[in-house]
Amino acid sequence: MARASGVVPWRYFMRALAEEIDRLSEPAQRDELLSHIGWRMANQMPLGGAMSLDGLETEINNALGTLEWGEASLVFDEADHSIRILHVGLPELGSLGPWFAATLEGLYGAWLSNQPGADKSLRVTRQVSTQPGVIPLRYARIAS
Numbered sequence: 001m002a003r004a005s006g007v008v009p010w011r012y013f014m015r016a017l018a019e020e021i022d023r024l025s026e027p028a029q030r031d032e033l034l035s036h037i038g039w040r041m042a043n044q045m046p047l048g049g050a051m052s053l054d055g056l057e058t059e060i061n062n063a064l065g066t067l068e069w070g071e072a073s074l075v076f077d078e079a080d081h082s083i084r085i086l087h088v089g090l091p092e093l094g095s096l097g098p099w100f101a102a103t104l105e106g107l108y109g110a111w112l113s114n115q116p117g118a119d120k121s122l123r124v125t126r127q128v129s130t131q132p133g134v135i136p137l138r139y140a141r142i143a144s
Contacts, residue, residue: 011091018099021033031102032102034099034102034103034105034106035102035103035105035106036106038102038103038105038108038109039106039107039110040106041067041103041106041107041110042107042108042109042111042114043114045063045066046111047059047063047114047115049116050115053074053076053083056115057074060108060111068091069089069090070088070090070091072087073085073086081141082139082140083112083138083139084136085108085137085138085139086135087134087135088133088134090104090135100135101126101135104126105124105137108137108139112124112139122139122141123139123140123141124137124138125137
């Protein structure tokens with residue numbers, strides 16, 4: 001059976017799954033579940049040990065390319081000793097942007113925490129986006 005041009009069959013399944021999970025859970029529960037899924041995804045496709053931030057960015061973008069999930073730029077913020085992550089190019093699934101954003105928290109969290117010498121007390125959190133199509137995240141110590 002031929003596939004319609006430009007239509008990815010898994011998107012039908014993903015959209016139906018997303019709508020059902022959204023119907024059955026609160027946003028915080030959904031986000032926690034999706035973050036765990038992102039963590040599992042990262043463990044299934046581990047990155048090599050990068051020796052620099054540029055090397056880490058390359059490793060991450062190679063993995064994201066395999067998923068067809070866009071790309072990221074990483075910048076060290078000296079002011080608060082964090083890594084700022086700007087993610088662009090996530091797949092389009094209607095209004096399911098929060099789905100992928102929550103998954104990215106787990107995905108980046110696992111990839112970064114599994115790097116050599118990583119501080120296990122650091123976490124990845126989503127930040128407020130000021131640009132359409134850009135998901136900003138921050139890898140830093142979470143204030144208690």
